[in-house]
Amino acid sequence: MSIFTTIVVALKALRRNPTRASLTTLGIVIGIAAVITMMEIGNGSSSSIRRSIEKMGANSALVRPGWRRTAGVSMGSGAAMSLVPDDAEAIGRDCPHVALVAPVVTGSGLQLVFGSNNWGPQQVVGTSPEYLTIRNWQIEEGRAFNQREVDRNATVCLVGATVVRELFERRSPIDCEIRIRNTTFKVIGVLKSKGANMMGWDEDDVVITPWTTMRMRVTGRSTGTATNTTSSVATSPSDLYPVTGLELYPEQSSNLTSDTKFYNKFIKLNQIYFSATRAEEMETAIDEVTRLLRERHRLSKEQDNDFRVHSSGEFMKMLGSTSTVMTNLLLGVALISLIVGGVGIMNIMLVSVTERTREIGLRMAVGARSRDILKQFLIESIVLCLAGGVLGILLGHGAALLIESQLNWPIESSPEAVVAAVVVSAAVGVIFGFYPAWKASKLDPIEALRYE
Amino acid sequence: MALIELKDIRKTYFLGEIDVPVLKGISLVIDRGEYVALMGASGSGKSTLMNTLGCLDRPTSGEYWLDGEELGSASGDRRARVRNKKIGFVFQSFNLLPRTSALDNVIMPLAYTAGNLSGAEQRRRGLAALKQVGLEDRVHHYPSQLSGGQQQRVAIARALINKPPVIFADEPTGNLDSKTSVEVMKMFSDLNAEGITVILVTHSEEIAACAKRTIRLQDGLIVNDSANANGGER
Numbered sequence: 268m269s270i271f272t273t274i275v276v277a278l279k280a281l282r283r284n285p286t287r288a289s290l291t292t293l294g295i296v297i298g299i300a301a302v303i304t305m306m307e308i309g310n311g312s313s314s315s316i317r318r319s320i321e322k323m324g325a326n327s328a329l330v331r332p333g334w335r336r337t338a339g340v341s342m343g344s345g346a347a348m349s350l351v352p353d354d355a356e357a358i359g360r361d362c363p364h365v366a367l368v369a370p371v372v373t374g375s376g377l378q379l380v381f382g383s384n385n386w387g388p389q390q391v392v393g394t395s396p397e398y399l400t401i402r403n404w405q406i407e408e409g410r411a412f413n414q415r416e417v418d419r420n421a422t423v424c425l426v427g428a429t430v431v432r433e434l435f436e437r438r439s440p441i442d443c444e445i446r447i448r449n450t451t452f453k454v455i456g457v458l459k460s461k462g463a464n465m466m467g468w469d470e471d472d473v474v475i476t477p478w479t480t481m482r483m484r485v486t487g488r489s490t491g492t493a494t495n496t497t498s499s500v501a502t503s504p505s506d507l508y509p510v511t512g513l514e515l516y517p518e519q520s521s522n523l524t525s526d527t528k529f530y531n532k533f534i535k536l537n538q539i540y541f542s543a544t545r546a547e548e549m550e551t552a553i554d555e556v557t558r559l560l561r562e563r564h565r566l567s568k569e570q571d572n573d574f575r576v577h578s579s580g581e582f583m584k585m586l587g588s589t590s591t592v593m594t595n596l597l598l599g600v601a602l603i604s605l606i607v608g609g610v611g612i613m614n615i616m617l618v619s620v621t622e623r624t625r626e627i628g629l630r631m632a633v634g635a636r637s638r639d640i641l642k643q644f645l646i647e648s649i650v651l652c653l654a655g656g657v658l659g660i661l662l663g664h665g666a667a668l669l670i671e672s673q674l675n676w677p678i679e680s681s682p683e684a685v686v687a688a689v690v691v692s693a694a695v696g697v698i699f700g701f702y703p704a705w706k707a708s709k710l711d712p713i714e715a716l717r718y719e
Numbered sequence: 720m721a722l723i724e725l726k727d728i729r730k731t732y733f734l735g736e737i738d739v740p741v742l743k744g745i746s747l748v749i750d751r752g753e754y755v756a757l758m759g760a761s762g763s764g765k766s767t768l769m770n771t772l773g774c775l776d777r778p779t780s781g782e783y784w785l786d787g788e789e790l791g792s793a794s795g796d797r798r799a800r801v802r803n804k805k806i807g808f809v810f811q812s813f814n815l816l817p818r819t820s821a822l823d824n825v826i827m828p829l830a831y832t833a834g835n836l837s838g839a840e841q842r843r844r845g846l847a848a849l850k851q852v853g854l855e856d857r858v859h860h861y862p863s864q865l866s867g868g869q870q871q872r873v874a875i876a877r878a879l880i881n882k883p884p885v886i887f888a889d890e891p892t893g894n895l896d897s898k899t900s901v902e903v904m905k906m907f908s909d910l911n912a913e914g915i916t917v918i919l920v921t922h923s924e925e926i927a928a929c930a931k932r933t934i935r936l937q938d939g940l941i942v943n944d945s946a947n948a949n950g951g952e953r
Contacts, residue, residue: 272830283818629814632775633828633877634803636796712775716810 270646273639277647280623291615292655294608295695299659299688300666301601306684307667309594311677316590326546327401328553328578330354330539330560333571349573350536352478354563358541362555364548369398371538372478374486379434379474380446386434388427389472391447393481394540399458401542409441409456417477420484424452427471428460445474450484452476478536549578605691608655609699616648616703627707628715641708648700649693656692660685721784722884722916723749723772728781728791730767730939741767742778743939749918751884754911756919756927756947759936766889768936769920773806773887774798786884803831807878811890813870815862815877822858825849825876832881848876852906868899875906885916892926904929 281288332349355370372393379386392398395417399406412423424445431440440454452474461470476485543552553576560574620627627640635643667678730742741764749755759765770776771783774790777798783791786805790798802808815824826845829836836844849855852872862870871891878886888907892900908929911917919930927933928947935943 276830279819279823625814626816629810629816630827630831631799632773632802632808632814634799634831634881636799636831638796639799639831713770716775716814 273642273646274650276643277650280643280647281651287615287619288651291612292608292651292658294611295605295652295655295692296608296659296662298601298605298608299656299692300663301604302598302688302691303660303663303681303684304666304670305594305597305601306681307664307678308670308676309590309597310679310681310684311667311671313590313594314679315677326549326579327403327540327542328549328556328576330358330541330556331575331577332535332537333573333575349564350539350560352536354560355536355539357559357563358539358556361559362541362552364544364552364555365541366544367397367401367542369395369401369540370478370536371398371540372482372486373537374481377447377485379430381434381440381443384434384436386430388430388474389469391474391476391481391485393476393478393485395478398475398540401540404461405459407457407459408439409454411456412477417479420480421477422450422452422480422484423455424474424476425456425458426454426475427458427473429469429472430474431457447474447485450480452480553578602691605695609652609695612648612652612695613699613703616644616700617706619647620644620703620707623707624710624715624718627710628712628718631710631712632716637708640710641704644704644707645697645700648704649696652692652696652700653689656688659692660688663688721748722751722753722786723747724782724784725772726782726784728768728771728778728783730764730771730776731779741939742771744781745939745941747934747941747944749916751916752911752914754908754917754919754929754931756921756930756933757936758920758922758924758927758933760922763936764939765920765936769887769889769918772918773808774801799831800833803828804881805883805885807875807881807883807886809871809874809878809886809888809891811893813862813867813874813894815870815873817863818861820859820861821849821854821865821873821876822846824862824873825880828877828880844880845876848879849873851879852876866899867895868902871895871899871903872906875903875910879910879915883915885918886910887918887920889920890922891919892921892923900926 330350350370352370355368358365359368374391374393377387377391379388396411396413398404399411406425407428409425411425412421415421416423424447426434426440426445431437434440434445435443440457443454444451445454446452458471458473458475463469541552541556543549557572557576561572564573566573630640630643631637664680667680670676671678725745725747728742728745729740732739732741743764745768757765757769767776771778772785774785774793775798777793778791781791782789785801788801790801793801816827819827822842822845825848826841829841829844846855846858849858852875854869854872854876857865857869857873862873865873871894875886886907891907892903895903904926907917907919911931917930919926921927930947932946933943934941
């Protein structure tokens with residue numbers, strides 16, 4: 268008896284009692300619908316988390332200097348000041364999975380002055396043009412600075428939305444001149460608002476300038492942080508001549524600057540931002556960067572890294588795991604309801620076998636082997652479960668859509684869940700249909716024919 | 720030529736510690752084209768003999784040859800195949816599938832025939848069988864919409880669907896009134912005239928008189944085996 272004929276026979280048998288068939292399969296319908304709805308809601312919320320992280324630049328990682336111990340005392344993170352501009356350049360050059368690199372020097376406690384207004388922004392960032400791309404930051408108005416301006420220490424800057432509000436009282440700041448310490452910067456662009464980041468920091472309270480300008484004219488010290496006072500060796504010209512804002516050398520032409528790059532020898536970076544070629548390559552890129560920096564910093568195998576790499580992926584994982592736990596929990600409940608549905612199927616199939624004893628006897632008398640009977644009842648229960656599964660998928664998707672429209676929860680349809688639902692419902696059919704089918708196939712045809 | 724040959728068939732039921740012998744050594748030859756009535760009081764073993772002949776049951780010992788095959792010791796699957804291809808059953812209580820059309824009832828055994836026929840071929844054969852029993856205008860009726868005689872004719876059509884050489888009828892008129900009984904018995908006579916071997920089980924002398932040969936059982940043994948003078952004349 269071919270599978271096709273068996274299915275036809277099973278369908279005919281089910282059609283003889285449609286009410287019972289549909290009530291039997293209701294358990295499966297509800298179970299599968301619950302699974303599908305849970306999966307769609309779960310997927311929706313995790314992808315909305317992913318999207319919001321991507322908005323902050325998902326495909327980016329950050330290298331920070333590590334800590335340093337001096338005479339057994341930890342000087343805290345960032346104390347080592349181990350990153351130099353050459354490191355950034357080497358990362359860009361030698362790591363194949365790194366797409367963009369931006370060196371970052373930061374200054375804190377700096378005050379901006381514009382006319383009679385002043386404002387202390389949360390962050391003054393000195394960096395390269397790639398920084399905006401890596402952090403997925405758009406320009407609202409004006410333009411970003413370019414590499415040429417970085418090379419010649421141009422006194423230009425970009426300002427964030429909060430700075431515009433506080434310092435310029437919402438007027439367009441383009442071409443205005445602001446003063447940081449003793450240097451005057453021309454505002455060439457306004458950054459698009461990013462809002463608060465996940466730590467609650469106002470990301471828009473920022474001024475971005477070329478890092479060369481920042482280092483040479485504003486912070487003016489190689490060590491950057493006040494904690495590093497233990498260093499008695501002067502490593503930059505500003506340490507030798509600690510007068511801030513004073514030009515030590517005559518200003519160079521951009522040609523000359525790019526030829527000599529003397530500052531590389533003296534300047535340390537607070538951070539290096541980089542992005543991977545693709546989000547999936549982030550792990551590889553981090554490995555490459557770690558290896559390269561260890562090599563460049565001449566760290567022996569026993570030594571710990573004198574830098575740390577953070578990626579936004581870590582954050583994503585943490586947030587994702589919360590929603591995964593929730594989804595799994597609900598999925599577990601849904602699976603239990605599937606098992607209950609399966610028990611219902613088994614129950615009704617047993618009743619059906621008893622009720623159709625004469626039919627089974629007749630089928631055996633006209634030539635059905637016991638395996639034909641087994642197959643018939645098994646297929647019947649599988650068909651019942653699969654029909655329930657399909658109905659459940661539709662119902663579950665409908666419920667998810669309803670939740671989306673009524674409660675405004677993000678949902679995302681999940682093809683894997685659909686496949687899983689079909690497989691699971693078929694499996695329920697096999698598992699819970701087997702015993703009744705086996706019982707039917709073991710009937711004695713003579714007894715069965717005589718059964719009243 | 721012998722279609723059915725039984726050689727010292729014995730059947731004993733083992734009920735706990737007591738052995739109940741039901742058939743105590745039956746030897747019998749039925750030729751192709753015969754019309755035999757199997758008679759006997761209840762408990763005489765005629766149902767057991769019928770089940771053995773119909774390959775529904777296996778004898779405890781003895782040889783059973785059907786159409787050149789020894790089936791006394793055949794496996795369940797082999798007996799199922801024989802039931803499908805070589806034997807047609809007609810039951811007292813019709814045993815039609817409820818809420819299933821006459822045609823679907825008739826072609827039901829084809830589902831278990833090796834080398835499945837196409838749907839159209841099954842239908843064609845089903846319609847031919849229904850025509851043979853004179854029910855070509857009741858093809859799509861459910862059993863509940865048919866009279867008792869019509870239901871039994873659907874059952875006969877079902878028995879004929881695989882063109883078996885032998886048909887077993889177990890009290891085929893037991894649930895019918897006398898008028899329809901005559902119709903049904905006429906049908907068996909017609910089938911026998913076409914060359915099909917018919918074996919009836921009955922305890923009605925009147926019905927048995929339709930057959931050409933009567934075999935009487937008593938206490939698991941054949942006590943009488945005789946040709947009917949006017950067999951098949953009615």
